[in-house]
Amino acid sequence: MDMSRPVVQSVSLETLPRRQRAQVAAIDWSLLAGPEARRLRELGFDEGVDVEVLHRATLGRGPIACRIGRMTVALRRRVAGAIHVSPAAA
Amino acid sequence: MHAAPLVALVGNPNAGKSALFNALTGARQKVGNYPGVTVERKSGRMVLDDGRPIELVDLPGAYSLEPSSPDERVTRDVVTGRSSFERTPDAMLVVVDAANLDNHLRFALQLIALGLPVVVALNMVDLAERDGLTLDTDVLARELGVPVIATVAVRKRGLDSLRAALTAAIGGGGVKPQPDAAEPITALQRRARHIARAATVSEAPARRWAHLLDSVALHSVIGPLLLVAILFLMFQAVFTWAAVPADMIDSGFAALQGWITDTLPAGFFRSLLTDGLIAGVGAVVVFLPQILILFLFILVLEASGYMVRAAFLMDRLMATVGLSGRAFIPLLSSFACAVPGIMATRTIEDEKDRLTTILIAPLMTCSARWPVYTLIIGAMIPNTQLAPFVRLQGLVMFGLLVMGIAGAYAAALILRRTVTKGTSSGFMMEMPKYQMPRLADVGIGLWTRTLIFLKRAGTIIAATTVVLWLLLSYPKPPADSGIAQVSYSIGGRIGSGIEVLVKPIGFNRDISLALLPAMAAREVAVSAIGTVYAIDDTGDASTQKITDKLRGRWTLPTALAFLMWFVFAPQCISTIAVTRRETNGWKWPAFMVGYLFAAAYIMAGITYWLAVFAGL
Numbered sequence: 001m002d003m004s005r006p007v008v009q010s011v012s013l014e015t016l017p018r019r020q021r022a023q024v025a026a027i028d029w030s031l032l033a034g035p036e037a038r039r040l041r042e043l044g045f046d047e048g049v050d051v052e053v054l055h056r057a058t059l060g061r062g063p064i065a066c067r068i069g070r071m072t073v074a075l076r077r078r079v080a081g082a083i084h085v086s087p088a089a090a
Numbered sequence: 091m092h093a094a095p096l097v098a099l100v101g102n103p104n105a106g107k108s109a110l111f112n113a114l115t116g117a118r119q120k121v122g123n124y125p126g127v128t129v130e131r132k133s134g135r136m137v138l139d140d141g142r143p144i145e146l147v148d149l150p151g152a153y154s155l156e157p158s159s160p161d162e163r164v165t166r167d168v169v170t171g172r173s174s175f176e177r178t179p180d181a182m183l184v185v186v187d188a189a190n191l192d193n194h195l196r197f198a199l200q201l202i203a204l205g206l207p208v209v210v211a212l213n214m215v216d217l218a219e220r221d222g223l224t225l226d227t228d229v230l231a232r233e234l235g236v237p238v239i240a241t242v243a244v245r246k247r248g249l250d251s252l253r254a255a256l257t258a259a260i261g262g263g264g265v266k267p268q269p270d271a272a273e274p275i276t277a278l279q280r281r282a283r284h285i286a287r288a289a290t291v292s293e294a295p296a297r298r299w300a301h302l303l304d305s306v307a308l309h310s311v312i313g314p315l316l317l318v319a320i321l322f323l324m325f326q327a328v329f330t331w332a333a334v335p336a337d338m339i340d341s342g343f344a345a346l347q348g349w350i351t352d353t354l355p356a357g358f359f360r361s362l363l364t365d366g367l368i369a370g371v372g373a374v375v376v377f378l379p380q381i382l383i384l385f386l387f388i389l390v391l392e393a394s395g396y397m398v399r400a401a402f403l404m405d406r407l408m409a410t411v412g413l414s415g416r417a418f419i420p421l422l423s424s425f426a427c428a429v430p431g432i433m434a435t436r437t438i439e440d441e442k443d444r445l446t447t448i449l450i451a452p453l454m455t456c457s458a459r460w461p462v463y464t465l466i467i468g469a470m471i472p473n474t475q476l477a478p479f480v481r482l483q484g485l486v487m488f489g490l491l492v493m494g495i496a497g498a499y500a501a502a503l504i505l506r507r508t509v510t511k512g513t514s515s516g517f518m519m520e521m522p523k524y525q526m527p528r529l530a531d532v533g534i535g536l537w538t539r540t541l542i543f544l545k546r547a548g549t550i551i552a553a554t555t556v557v558l559w560l561l562l563s564y565p566k567p568p569a570d571s572g573i574a575q576v577s578y579s580i581g582g583r584i585g586s587g588i589e590v591l592v593k594p595i596g597f598n599r600d601i602s603l604a605l606l607p608a609m610a611a612r613e614v615a616v617s618a619i620g621t622v623y624a625i626d627d628t629g630d631a632s633t634q635k636i637t638d639k640l641r642g643r644w645t646l647p648t649a650l651a652f653l654m655w656f657v658f659a660p661q662c663i664s665t666i667a668v669t670r671r672e673t674n675g676w677k678w679p680a681f682m683v684g685y686l687f688a689a690a691y692i693m694a695g696i697t698y699w700l701a702v703f704a705g706l
Contacts (some may be wrong), residue, residue, distance in 0.1 A: 042153040062406035072521040
């Protein structure tokens with residue numbers, strides 16, 4: 001891996017490769033409805049938190065399952081698209 | 091003034107609250123409902139070290155004090171002392187999952203800020219240790235400012251220390267919660283993470299084995315196949331495992347009937363007991379084993395953590411009708427009974443989503459329909475072998491099940507575009523850890539269901555059967571008139587009135603008579619048909635089995651129309667009542683009853699006339 005690049009470009013949780021550890025860089029709250037945003041916060045989504053995509057229901061673009069902290073959370077892709085992450089340079 | 095102090099058991103969903111509740115109270119618990127909302131109220135008694143009894147109430151799991159669903163609202167109202175049905179707790183027992191501290195501590199911090207005496211149970215420490223997580227309870231207690239006890243509820247570890255801590259914490263009571271000291275959620279979350287980090291002695295990466303299980307259960311191809319296999323096994327088990335105990339119950343009731351017939355002199359009272367009460371209640375109690383097997387599967391699927399995986403797999407499909415995977419869980423429960431199914435919709439946050447789920451839940455083939463389906467199919471459909479393992483009777487049964495699901499799918503599609511129109515809600519759910527379901531917890535769940543079912547059989551069903559028996563037995567026709575008893579009775583005359591309405595869809599007078607009492611509960615249709623024929627027949631005919639009587643009187647198109655009617659018809663007082671409570675008014679239950687009866691009438695009519703034209 002090219003270690004000379006200082007920061008890996010930010011991608012959304014929706015496109016983050018499976019099993020790639022990352023940190024939440026920013027969450028675009030404006031894309032989320034009020035209750036949705038609140039539940040996302042309650043589930044622990046916040047800047048700087050570790051996330052990882054565990055599973056994607058590939059058939060017909062179903063939901064994704066991701067690890068946040070020590071918890072597994074299911075999300076729809078639209079919500080995952082609002083979560084920007086920076087992959088850990090491993 | 092209440093004698094026993096009230097302690098509220100509060101925590102996040104999946105913190106192991108119910109297991110802790112069961113461990114602390116044992117079987118001494120009472121399940122009821124909060125009035126106005128169908129949130130179950132579970133309370134039990136325990137005795138403190140100094141001999142004081144306390145009442146422990148298990149509140150619904152919540153993520154914060156800002157409720158987003160009706161059950162979270164109950165929790166918020168009780169702990170803030172705003173509930174109109176529950177007195178203000180004297181103390182709180184806050185349960186947090188040791189393996190999920192950063193998240194669960196946030197809610198714990200909110201609860202502690204209320205100012206009531208608090209004891210924190212750091213639950214499931216064994217699972218955390220297995221995951222390589224070591225925590226320091228002293229640091230945690232210091233940071234939170236309240237006693238923290240490490241527990242493993244399912245192994246009854248730490249319960250003595252917990253009781254001791256509660257004994258010390260519960261004072262004279264009278265502390266008022268202070269709900270105003272609200273801190274923004276993000277700030278709380280950061281404080282929770284900070285405390286969790288401070289209390290963590292060592293940490294290994296999260297559970298790899300659980301991820302491995304998930305890579306099978308959530309696999310795009312294997313996952314759905316596994317889900318179908320589990321559901322198939324469930325329905326298979328309901329029909330095969332239940333046969334022996336059902337036969338035993340059946341012969342038990344038959345023996346009781348025989349004993350009463352031999353003991354009591356013939357007359358009003360004996361006839362009421364045997365033909366009315368025992369025949370009616372017995373016809374329903376026979377289905378207890380099937381219902382328990384269904385609930386066994388549902389309880390195990392829930393306790394193991396698989397249910398949310400199933401919801402994950404179903405989300406895409408549910409999204410096509412504007413629902414989310416979350417709705418799958420109450421709908422699956424509705425196969426056992428729509429009442430707990432509708433109650434389970436309280437976890438659905440989106441109001442429109444929840445309403446749609448409630449409105450289609452009665453279309454799932456609940457266990458009360460099986461007596462009806464089994465009787466009619468057994469009597470009227472030949473059991474031809476169509477292919478290896480496929481018989482016509484089983485196929486018709488399966489067809490009715492699929493018809494219910496297809497009807498629900500179509501109904502949701504239409505409802506979401508008309509009366510419950512709204513933006514499609516999301517799907518966001520915590521996926522709990524996989525866990526071995528505990529025998530004792532499943533046992534308590536089944537026992538509760540048994541009591542509810544038997545209570546129903548002993549009250550609603552017994553009462554309607556007896557009323558029907560009375561209506562059909564009186565007045566007696568003149569001895570030499572040649573008029574059949576049933577036709578002459580009050581019930582018979584009511585039946586003839588209804589018959590005018592249902593004749594176009596192929597129903598006869600016997601069905602019309604059975605439909606009315608079956609409003610109480612669908613399975614009453616079976617006992618009602620039995621009662622009609624028992625009263626109507628004299629001499630040889632009365633010894634015939636009910637299936638033989640049906641064969642002589644019903645045509646196949648009538649039978650098929652009757653079956654189709656029961657796929658849709660909302661014939662269940664309990665479902666209507668629970669819908670009224672759940673939706674706070676008569677508007678939605680009235681709508682539900684209306685659209686389902688219309689669907690039942692149309693579909694039964696179509697079935698009847700198609701069958702007639704097909705020459706069946």
